[in-house]
Amino acid sequence: MSRTIGSNGPKTMEAIYAAGLGLIYRHGYAAMSLRQLASEVGIQPGSLYNHIRTKQDLLFSLLQTHMETLLHALNEALEPHTTPEEQLRAFVAFHVNYHITRRAEVFICYSELRSLEPANYEIIVSLRRAYERRLMMILAGGNAEGAVTVPDIPATAYALLAMLTGVCTWYKPGGRLSPEDLVALYTELTVRAAKPLPSLHTQT
Amino acid sequence: MSRTIGSNGPKTMEAIYAAGLGLIYRHGYAAMSLRQLASEVGIQPGSLYNHIRTKQDLLFSLLQTHMETLLHALNEALEPHTTPEEQLRAFVAFHVNYHITRRAEVFICYSELRSLEPANYEIIVSLRRAYERRLMMILAGGNAEGAVTVPDIPATAYALLAMLTGVCTWYKPGGRLSPEDLVALYTELTVRAAKPLPSLHTQT
Amino acid sequence: MSRTIGSNGPKTMEAIYAAGLGLIYRHGYAAMSLRQLASEVGIQPGSLYNHIRTKQDLLFSLLQTHMETLLHALNEALEPHTTPEEQLRAFVAFHVNYHITRRAEVFICYSELRSLEPANYEIIVSLRRAYERRLMMILAGGNAEGAVTVPDIPATAYALLAMLTGVCTWYKPGGRLSPEDLVALYTELTVRAAKPLPSLHTQT
Amino acid sequence: MSRTIGSNGPKTMEAIYAAGLGLIYRHGYAAMSLRQLASEVGIQPGSLYNHIRTKQDLLFSLLQTHMETLLHALNEALEPHTTPEEQLRAFVAFHVNYHITRRAEVFICYSELRSLEPANYEIIVSLRRAYERRLMMILAGGNAEGAVTVPDIPATAYALLAMLTGVCTWYKPGGRLSPEDLVALYTELTVRAAKPLPSLHTQT
């Protein structure tokens, strides 16, 4: 009803990204219609195309921005740490904190990979591999020093990442456990899993 | 003019479920069209309605059948075991084996919950909670006995389930690691995570 | 309002072709909307797709059917005739008669060539070349015998075809001139143009 | 932010007409979008409206300018000639030369008549009728003097015009035949068609 008039440029763009992120998170890319999106933003469907090229492009931008921000933030978080165990703890703390504050981005970055066209898929997947490699290198460093001992580095990395990322699916802000609790919990589980049980090894 | 070849009779139903499972797994429920499904089955779209009531019904049947089969199989797998650690190992072995052989069912059972209508959603989620409770009870039993010591039972259960279920997303049959290797690996990681690091506790 | 129900197969198909032909003739391919077409046929827009694959396909089918029918009919019309002048007269009579009874088909076959996708374009253009070649061969036969003398066979053929086809743009059934009058007129003009002016040649 | 480069000032108008002519010629009025046009001109779609009132107006201006220029040029070309045969030859030479140098204008002036709104249509069609009347009056003058003898003046005029105008559809600059060749060819064909075959008439 209330007709907005005149240039509204960058605000509209941000609103589209924000609303698009939420809709894809809640309903999925295929199930989100651009009419819904436009209506949440408060413009007509056709007007979306002053800001995005296609629906696919919106998804790709969302994922790419997220992955690049994530990688950059990870690098900053790991920088000060030198020993494998410190790095592992820093990784867990960073991952959990980042993932519970950006649940939507993280979630769609896993769930909507299949909605990407092949060329876009390759780009996002290679960014994700770079992220996974950081964890693998930490584990490898630990294995080398003996501070950390994991059975199979890639498989363990995938297992730990799945565990840590899973927090997104059940964490709700304001719930029983605070972010700090979660970081403590996941750090404990990860560090345990990454170290051999001394008794077992002593006995062997 | 007359009867076109294609699947017929009771086989059609099975073919619809099998093709539907694959399509939802690969493309997602919203992105799968009943025309695609019919064409994979070898019938006309209208003919689907001799076998299913609606698209939603097909999804629900797939998930419900999966969850009930899963729960039943879990009960059988846990039955012979009595101590918490044995039960935990049995749970991991069962979960990993089952999940890597039914990757599609397992995957859509997580990813397509949001595509369920509210009534159907409640039914599936409560089945899933029953499954999760089994793990929580094992952990609780372990904590009670001291054989296993986890910081927060529900949170640990979710973390472990996420880790174990994650195997579906990267396991490919015929890959570097055999199912037995995976069971061994995940058992090791789970048991480590579920037991305190003696050094820590000795020192405290 | 009045809902037509049940199978109406081949009739609908014919109605789509007939209405499509008329709409493309009157408004042009680009300016014809499938909504218009559906409404002329008396069905919903989506129902068109039970009969045609795409809008482009409809255009192509119309043109291809026309060109193949035209070529076939020309062959029949020319068959009984043997001398170049007889063949030329038969060609003119056939062309004029056919073109004033199928004005729409003929018109769109010229005007909508540019609306065809490349692959379809090639097919239609090669059919049209086959038609033009028939006239060129008649002229060549005449030149050889001396019964007919034209300056440049391809250019003359194009000129005559343009002249003869032009009848479509101004002929209206029931007008001042009957089809027979037109055939007589165009035959006279064509035969005159195809024969040298004796005076000119005597003098040279 | 500030002023974008691109065409500016009075040149923009010319660029719009030139690009519009080419686009309508190649794709047709309905199939040409103002976005395409703007992009060829190097401005934004909205900026077009500083120069044209509507898309329809652009088409009308193009056709009106063409027709008025054409009529004026014809008058100049015919002025020096007095006998019907001289006038007929002058008409053919003018028409062919003009049409092969302004193929686009000529083509759209026939093909896009139907895209004109009724009021605009009437104006253009009446200009075209004035052009056709010039040829009819030449033929009538010839018939009166006996120098030229055609069966039915309007029909013959339409036939000849169609033949002469057809040159646009197949002439390509730099092809096998030069403009002079074409003028000679079309003059020959026209003069032949406009004169009776003496032999026929002697025998009758």
Next chain:
DNA sequence: GATGAATGAGCATTCATTCAT
């Protein structure tokens, strides 16, 4: 004179579903 963001209508096409046969 140009921009960029907006509108509202319209586009070709696809969808889940129905139903007479």
Next chain:
DNA sequence: AATGAATGAATGCTCATTCAT
């Protein structure tokens, strides 16, 4: 149990046009 033709709503996207800046 299957078909094929239909529906009506929805899809992503494009259109000519407007207008504050």
